[in-house]
Amino acid sequence: xxxxxxxxxxxxxxxxxxxxxxxxxxxxxxxVINEILQALEDVKADENVRVVVLTGAGEKAxxxxxxxxxxxxxxxxxxxxxxxxxxxxxSALENLEKPVIAAINGYALGGGLxxxxxxxxxxxxxxxxxxxxxxNIGLIPGWGGTQRLTRLIGMTKAKELIFTGxxxxxRTAEQLGLVNMVVPQDKFREAVRQFALELAQKAPIALxxxxxxxxxxxxxSLDAAIALEREGFGVVASTEDLQEGxxxxxxxxxxxxxxx
Ligand code: CAA
Numbered sequence: 001x002x003x004x005x006x007x008x009x010x011x012x013x014x015x016x017x018x019x020x021x022x023x024x025x026x027x028x029x030x031x032v033i034n035e036i037l038q039a040l041e042d043v044k045a046d047e048n049v050r051v052v053v054l055t056g057a058g059e060k061a062x063x064x065x066x067x068x069x070x071x072x073x074x075x076x077x078x079x080x081x082x083x084x085x086x087x088x089x090x091s092a093l094e095n096l097e098k099p100v101i102a103a104i105n106g107y108a109l110g111g112g113l114x115x116x117x118x119x120x121x122x123x124x125x126x127x128x129x130x131x132x133x134x135x136n137i138g139l140i141p142g143w144g145g146t147q148r149l150t151r152l153i154g155m156t157k158a159k160e161l162i163f164t165g166x167x168x169x170x171r172t173a174e175q176l177g178l179v180n181m182v183v184p185q186d187k188f189r190e191a192v193r194q195f196a197l198e199l200a201q202k203a204p205i206a207l208x209x210x211x212x213x214x215x216x217x218x219x220x221s222l223d224a225a226i227a228l229e230r231e232g233f234g235v236v237a238s239t240e241d242l243q244e245g246x247x248x249x250x251x252x253x254x255x256x257x258x259x260x
Contacts, residue, residue: 001042005032007057008039013050013200014193015043018057025064026056028111033089040092047259050200050207052096053192054119055103056112059185062102062128065110068137079142086111086143090118094215097208099199103192104128104179109167114143117152120211122179123195124170125188130178131167151218153178203241204259 001008007018017039019026026032036054043049056062066082074082093100093115102108102119108130116122116130124130132145140146141162150158153176161168170182183191199207209232217225236242240260248255 001038003035003039005029006035006039008042010046010049012193012197013048014053014196015039015046015049015051016053016055018055019063020057022056022058022060024067024069025061025107026058026112027064027067028086028089028115029067029070030085033085036089037092040096043096043098049098050202050204050259051098051196052100053103053196054093054100054115055192056105059106059127061106061112062104062108062116063112064107065112065114065133066142071137071139083142086114090115090144090148093118097211098204099207099211101192101196101199103188104130104170105188107167109133110141110145111143114141114145114148117148117178118144121195122173123188123192124173124179124182125185126170126182127185128170128173128179128182129167130170130173131165132162133165133167135163135165149178201257203236203239203245203255203257205239205241206236209236 005020007020009016017036019032021027021032043052066086099121100119101121101123102116104116104122104124106125106128108116108128110133113130113132132141132149134141146162149161157176170179173179174182213229213232216228241257244257245255
């Protein structure tokens, strides 16, 4: 597949999507979003892909958010379109039936942080800086930031970050539960690869059902969520992979999951 604004690579069961506009700190425009959506369609269709890594080109940014320059003279209809575009990307990542890791290798600001928050796992390099900085240009988060940030770190800190627009460093983000782990810059790419490889070797159907249950469960009552979990448990229990996992345990060997 040919892309202009992203780099799309597949190896070892990992699909890596790199936002490739380093001269604009990997800011999102419509083309970047459309290309990522196309790559995600390929991920869906390719059963050899078990996990996705989303990252930014260069050492400076995951993404500095929506393209601010394209906002000059923007009217309400265009802003609504921009919001819809970002929501479409976030929901494609959130609803993808495979785990997605955001490898935050620098700034993740505004829409950049919102996209990272729609991923399942966030690994930050030590130089990463995160923030919902929209307020500084007289705007609010428009790709789910008011909702996902609040769900991830709670209302107290979400309001502080969204109202002040300040950036936090990687360690603070880890303390807030915004990122899963922080890795020194020189070990970052390898740490992300190792984490992705670990997920790539897990049972794909179990991962898919667990992701859906965790995401859906956050939106519904506990009783309804537990009932869904029961059904999901039944589905996963009917897979060949469970039998492989049980056999591997008994035979004291590593399981080979096939996604069946
Ligand atoms: N959109 C377009 N271009 C951007 C950009 C963005 N979001 N962020 C950075 N760039 C461009 C800069 O304009 C600059 O390009 P030029 O050299 O052509 O001027 C280039 O990237 C490098 O940036 P800086 O020179 O500013 O780099 P710096 O190291 O001095 O500062 C920064 C880095 C603090 C991240 C600063 O670039 C910055 O504050 N960027 C904006 C971040 C932001 O506010 N993002 C939110 C966008 S709104 C949004 O995302 C809405 C939403 O919810 C969907």
